[in-house]
Amino acid sequence: MQKEYKSVEESQVVISELMLPSHSNFNGKIHGGYILSLLDQIAFACASKHSRAYCVTASVDTVDFLKPIEIGELVTMKASVNYIGRSSMVIGIRVEAENIQTGKVKHCNSSYITMVAKDDAGNSVEVPGLILKTDNQVRRFAKSIKRRKMKIKRSKEFHETDFLSDKYLHIEEEYKAKIQLDS
Template identity: 55%
Template sequence: MQQKPCKPVSTSVTTLTELMIPSYANFGGKIHGGILLSLMDKVAYACASKHAGRYCVTVSVDTVDFRLPVEVGDLVSLQASVNYVGRTSLVVGIRVTAENVTTGEIKHTNTSYFTMVAKHEDGSLAEVPCLLLESREDVRRFLESIKRKELKNTYKQELNNAKTSLHIEEELYKLEGERCQITGNNLT
């Protein structure tokens, strides 16, 4: 099977902009994080699908840190670009900004990375075009994606090792100073 030609990052850059309305607010009067996550998922899908030329699904979301709150009335813009491609997967970087339309103030509220995979109509994985890196920024983002992938794999491996080698009795001292209590004698 012949490999698809590479596509430049610029061909799939996608921006989604939406006005934040009162029904999007949480009990604290700020925009609910779930609304923002839903918008991020939509823009990641659009960006990945433009690059892949087919249906894509979300397989993981890395670090959604809510840096600043989003207010009712803000105009939220989510800019997405493909930062990395594997054989069937793509990492889409998303930058979220909120603009106060009356003052013109723009604040960076979120950055996140969505890993997407491309699918054939029958649901099987589909190969994606390679990524044509046209700028230093494109190269930096691709390399950072590789580093995040390496760190994620190292973390998973270390966590699995910790699960298999964890001896509760030997680790109880780590609970000192933590906000927890142990009740009962069922530690064995």
Template identity: 55%
Template structure:
């Protein structure tokens, strides 16, 4: 296995034309279509870095910032922002280009956590990430922090909900739009 690879070696862009069959009744591209394309580019980027098959573990911070229209060219830019032992965090930026108007808009951002799998279908070690510039360093640290925050949130949620009783739940939910049957 290669010891380490630079970020730029696995950066991947996929561009696809948005066709009418991808649209909802409002004429905008379905979010699920965009998520599927993001999953594809995340896989391609992670697999290029890992040199092996990778699977999606989590999708974080999916932001639909602007709608995508039929006829636009959508480009999905993926970059490995962080590597652990067998995991990789891939950052994705989605842009839609209207070729008639000559405009480009940022429509989506997301982070996919991928895990590399070996021939035995078990997690396998990935190459280290060579950080060559300030942007690579910033993204790596940002991903580390996001990972830590997610772990803390999960721990706090587990603690908060592990021993909750119905009487406590009724008090917590009394101003919410729900009914405890």
């Protein structure tokens, strides 16, 4: 029988990996796509650990690349469940890179990925609730609610069908754009 609620600590995952030349881009920095792949893997592990179910990536909500990662640095990713829906979980991930020669650690990336738990037939399944034990955990949960509301609003705006070009004439004045509509 699955627990009704789980603490954040019960599903936290930490991975570390040494960055190799094969992970770099043409500029000699670690390729962002490689980091995205690692983010997806740790989000899957964290969500699956919490839900005890197979999980799929529903959306990559935020990925903020803050500092470049160098070849030879030890990258550590720390993932935890920040928010729970019925079948969805927002996984917060902090990425740090350590220069293993100097010991200096830098915060390189913060990410939020929404995962959904599925059964063997591919149907969404309910996940355990989340026990919040610290102010930081409550803050992360509340911020996830706020990001979720903004995401819903953006989605509605994206799917607007009542486009009136006159409504957007300020674009030419405020941004580097010129509107030339074919009538």
